[in-house]
Amino acid sequence: MPLSPLPRVMLEPAVRAALLEDLGRAGDITTDALVPPGLRTETALVARQPGVVAGLDLARLAFELIEPGIAIAVERPDGSAVAPGDVIALVRGPARGVLTAERTALNFLSHLSGVATVTASIVHAVRTHRARICCTRKTTPGLRAFEKHAVRAGGGSNHRFGLDDAVLIKDNHVAVVGGIRPAIARARAAVGHLVKVEVEVDSLDQLDEALEAGVDAVLLDNMGPETLARAVERVAGRAVTEASGRITPATAEAVAASGVDLISVGWLTHSAPVLDIGLDHRT
The missing domain is CATH 3.90.1170.20 (Quinolinate phosphoribosyl transferase, N-terminal domain)
Structure with a gap:
C-alpha cells in the first residue's frame, strides 16, 4: 500500500x-x-x-x-x-x-x-518469515510521529505510540505490583474493552503465568532463538508473540525463524x- x-x-x-x-x-x-x-x-x-x-x-x-x-x-x-x-x-x-x-x-x-x-535492512533480513519488524518508544523527543512514519517508509510496523494507546506491563511494573497475575488483573479492571494488554516475560515460567491470566500479547525479552521457538509453541496462537532485546540484521533471521509474530527493535529510531x-x- x-x-x-x-x-x-x-x-x-x-x-x-x-x-x-x-x-x-x-x-x-x-x-x-x-x-x-x-x-x-x-x-x-x-x-x-x-x-x-x-x-x-x-x-x-x-x-x-x-x-x-x-x-x-x-x-x-x-x-x-x-x-x-x-x-x-x-x-x-x-x-x-x-x-x-x-x-x-x-x-x-x-x-x-x-x-x-536501517528499517529496510532488517526487514530484508527476515523477508522469508512471517515476523514483522516494529519500532518502540525509544524515539527522539518531539520527533516520535515522524520517526515512526519513517519506520513504515522502510517497510516496518509501529508499536504503540505512547503510554495511552495500549497496556504494556514491564518487569518494573511486575516488581512494584507483586507479580504478573495481579498486574494483569489490575490492568483489565482499569482499562476499556478495546485496549490491548501485553506483558513482558523473560522466562518460560513467566510466560505460562501470563497465558493463564489471559493476555493479548507477550513480549519475549532477551530470549535466544531456541527458547523463542519453545515459547511460540507454548503460546499456540493464544496471544501475539513479540521478540525483543538487542536484535540486529545479523541475528534477526534466526529470531524470525522461531515463529514469532513481531520483532521490536529500539535502535531503529534511537541509533x-x-x-x-x-x-x-x-x-
Whole structure:
C-alpha cells in the first residue's frame, strides 16, 4: 500500500521550531549579506549513498515556511529506494529562501531517511518469515510521529505510540505490583474493552503465568532463538508473540525463524545513522 502522508498540522509545529532555532535573533545573516533579493536558483536534493527516502514532507515544509515561492518537484517519494547520485527532489525558487532553509530541510530528511534505511535492512533480513519488524518508544523527543512514519517508509510496523494507546506491563511494573497475575488483573479492571494488554516475560515460567491470566500479547525479552521457538509453541496462537532485546540484521533471521509474530527493535529510531543527502546547486 502507498504510504499515507502525515497531516500538515502535525508537521508544522516541529518544522517551525527547528527553523526558529536556526534563525536565532537575526535571521540568516550570511545569505542576506551575500545573495541579492531577486536571485532565483534551481537545486537538487541528491542521495550520496544507497538507502530509503523518508521525511520529504518535513523538508518541503521547511522550504515553504521560509519562502512560499519555492517549488518542490519530488522525483522519489517517501519509501523509495535510492542509489548514490539519484535525485530525490528538485527545489526551485528564490535563492535566499532555498539557502536559509537548506540545513533544516536536510536535517529532517537525512535523519528520517536513515531510520527508513536501517528499517529496510532488517526487514530484508527476515523477508522469508512471517515476523514483522516494529519500532518502540525509544524515539527522539518531539520527533516520535515522524520517526515512526519513517519506520513504515522502510517497510516496518509501529508499536504503540505512547503510554495511552495500549497496556504494556514491564518487569518494573511486575516488581512494584507483586507479580504478573495481579498486574494483569489490575490492568483489565482499569482499562476499556478495546485496549490491548501485553506483558513482558523473560522466562518460560513467566510466560505460562501470563497465558493463564489471559493476555493479548507477550513480549519475549532477551530470549535466544531456541527458547523463542519453545515459547511460540507454548503460546499456540493464544496471544501475539513479540521478540525483543538487542536484535540486529545479523541475528534477526534466526529470531524470525522461531515463529514469532513481531520483532521490536529500539535502535531503529534511537541509533540510526543519517543517510547522506546533499543539496546541489544547478543554476
